[in-house]
Amino acid sequence: MRDRTRSYTTDLPRIGLPFLVNMRRRLTELSPGMQISCTTESGVLYTSRHADGYAMTINGVTRVIRTTITQAGYGIRQWYACPHCVKRVAKLYIGRKDIACRECWKLHYKSQSGDKLDRMRMSIRRQRYAIWGNNDLTNNLFNRPNLFPKPKGMRWETFNRRLARLMQYELAYWRAFSPVVERITGALKRKVSLI
Template structure:
C-alpha cells in the first residue's frame, strides 16, 4: 500500500467567522475570557488590543482580526498567526491554530479524478436548485423517472435561469469527459483506436441534452 502523504481539512476541527461573531459580541458585553472545546483540545480566548489571544495545549498565540468593506457593511477576517494571511477558517491542532496552507492541509476534492470532481459539481448545482432531488445513477440525464425539474415556487425566474445555465454548463463538461472515457474504454476492450470505437458504436450520439425551456 502506498504511504499516505496528504492530510485533509476534514481531519481537524476549525473555527469560522461565526465563532468570531460570537466572540466579538461576548467581549463587547464585558466577558473577559471564552473557551471553546474541540477534539484537538480546548481553546481559551482573551481580548487584546488588535484582536484576541488564544491558548491551546500550553501555547499562546496572538490572533489578529482584519476587516474589508463590502457593500454597505464590513466583513471581518482572521489573520493567520503564522503567515498573517487573511482567512475565513482557521484549523485547530494540538498546540496551534492556522490557515489551511500553514497546517499543510488539502481539500479532499484535490485527490479525486476530474470525472468525479465534475460529477460532484453537477450534483451540487442540482441541489442548489432542487434541494430534495434524489441522485440518479446517470446524473447527466435530464429525464429522471417521474421527477419534476420545474422552477421551485420560492425562486425568481431570473435566479432559476442563471442557476440552470450553470448546471447545464457543468453537465456538458461532465458528459464530454465521460464520453472520452467511454471511447477509450471501448477501444481498449476491442483493440481498436478510439476513433474507430466512436464510429462503430456511435458513442457521441448516445448522449443528448434536452431543451429545458418551459
C-alpha cells in the same frame, strides 16, 4: 497513486467567520480579562480580548489572533489574520499545540467523491487492459466497450461474461460521475454563505 502522507482540512477542527462574529459579540459582553472557552477535537480553546486583537490558547500555547476588515456592501466584514503568515483568512485550524491557516498547516482539500471516482476509473482501465490491452481504443473511457472486438483466442463465453461485468461497472461509474458536479456546486454555495 494517492499520496498517503498528505493531511486534509478535515483532519483538524476549524473556526470560521461565524465563529468570529459570535466570539466578538460574546467577548464584548464580558468584562476585560474574561475568557470564553469552546471544546474542540484538539482540546479546549480559550479566547480573550487582547490589545492587538484576540488571544487564543490551546493546550497551554497562546497565539495572538489579529483580525482585518474589508468593505462589504454597506457594511464591513471581519476576517482572521493567520498568526503565522499574517494572511487574511476565513478559517483557522486548531491543532493540539498551534493555530494557523490551511496553507501554514499544509492542509489539502479532500474530495471523497473524487477519490472514489479515481478508484473506479483505475478499475475500469485494469479490467479493459486485461481483456484488450492498453491502446488508443481502450484508453479513452468515452469509447464504450461493447464496440471493442473479441480478442483472438478468447472463448466467446469468457469474453461475454467479462464484457457484461465491465459494462455493468462502467454504467455504475457514469451514474456516480454525474452527481459530483452537483456536489461541487453545493460546496461552493455553502462556502459563499459562510462569508
